[in-house]
Amino acid sequence: DVKVTQSSRYLVKRTGEKVFLECVQDMDHENMFWYRQDPGLGLRLIYFSYDVKMKEKGDIPEGYSVSREKKERFSLILESASTNQTSMYLCASSLALAGDSYEQYFGPGTRLTVT
């Protein structure tokens, strides 16, 4: 069964703290993605990775960085958390070559609050 897990469901951090969000998939997928979801704005892509140690910026990378040292693990890092980074963070993974039936599988999400 397909599984994407995220390290925390809920997280509360203070402004200026360094925050690590971790995502692990057990499907041997090449692609992994980090999104944030805010009311009225939908899912917005922060970063994605198409291979170990490879990464590409998404639509809103400012204030974030990522790390992918192993194929199954993709970490999102907030170098200095700010209140405007309060959001739901969703990790997803997919096969690189899946044809038209391509699907992204999502983790349960981490609701981050920065105070």
Next chain:
Amino acid sequence: QKEVEQNSGPLSVPEGAIASLNCTYSDRGSQSFFWYRQYSGKSPELIMFIYSNGDKEDGRFTAQLNKASQYVSLLIRDSQPSDSATYLCAVRGSGGYNKLIFGAGTRLAVHP
């Protein structure tokens, strides 16, 4: 900026009726189109995908695609209260890496 537009709703339909959810997209090079369902507090799950013009049916769900009009829709027949959720339209564009662009979602409420 390549965009995917959806009416935010809420779309309210009575139980047993047909719910019609619509989505437009701006990238003419888009290849595949997806409908995800997201229950409150949960992560999105894929309902259907479509890549050819016309209709695709799966149980009570029908996806419709018109590439000339850059329009994709989802019909839910015999709507049930358990269908109440936010429906996200997603488009795989021409940019590679299997990136999806998501709409903001339409909230559907099915009332008994």
